Amino acid sequence: MTAERLGFPQPWLSVALFIVWQFLADGVTGASVVMGLILAIVIPLITRQFWPDSPHMKKPWVLARYLVVVLYDIVVASVTVTILILSPRQPRSAFVSYPLKLEHPLGITILASTISLTPGTVSADVSDDGTLLLIHALDVDDDAELIRSIHQRYEKPLLEMFQ
Numbered sequence: 001m002t003a004e005r006l007g008f009p010q011p012w013l014s015v016a017l018f019i020v021w022q023f024l025a026d027g028v029t030g031a032s033v034v035m036g037l038i039l040a041i042v043i044p045l046i047t048r049q050f051w052p053d054s055p056h057m058k059k060p061w062v063l064a065r066y067l068v069v070v071l072y073d074i075v076v077a078s079v080t081v082t083i084l085i086l087s088p089r090q091p092r093s094a095f096v097s098y099p100l101k102l103e104h105p106l107g108i109t110i111l112a113s114t115i116s117l118t119p120g121t122v123s124a125d126v127s128d129d130g131t132l133l134l135i136h137a138l139d140v141d142d143d144a145e146l147i148r149s150i151h152q153r154y155e156k157p158l159l160e161m162f163q
Contacts, residue, residue, distance in 0.1 A: 009044050009048045009051070010047075010048075014040040014041065017036070017040045017044075018036040018037065018039070018040040021035065022036055057161050058160070058161065059161055060161070062157050062160045062161050063161060065157065066161070069154075069157070070114055070117070070118075070154070073153065074117060074119065077118045077119040077121075081119045081120045081138065084120075091138050091139035092139055092140060092141065093136065093137060093138050093139065094136075094137055094143065095124065095135070095136050096134075096136075096137060096140065096143045096146055096147065097133075097135075098132065098133040098134075098135050098150060099131065099132060099147070100130065100131055100132060100155070101151075102158055102159060102162070102163070104163070107158045107161070107162040107163075108126060108133070111123075111133070111150075111155055111158055112126065112133060114154050115133075115135055115150065115154070119138075120137060120138040121135055121136065121137050122135070
């Protein structure tokens, strides 16, 4: 029997809602568990029509590696941006058009969010046809190297997971 048949159209959302509710509640009690279960069932049912078709991850184990790479990059970029801010050197900021190979909207959203989470870069726009992502980088010497790095570190694993 599938999770949707059991009343969980978005099972991962239900799990996340339940866990978040437990963190927000003042301790785990019977009442907080019941309320968490109610929220975990009712919110996905009410919002079902707003969700696109859920993507099926072909290689979910790649997600763990992806998260490790992203967390590492966030730490390294934080240190790099701090050094850049404290140094007298002027950064060379630039807008870079990144050609997307990802086609699924969730994959593109995860890529854009990852880029924005990494200090020193932010996703500014996605083209109407979904083939380009406009990225602003705080300090970039070589646009091609930035594109290559994003493809290798972020988009390639996302392609493995979703395509």
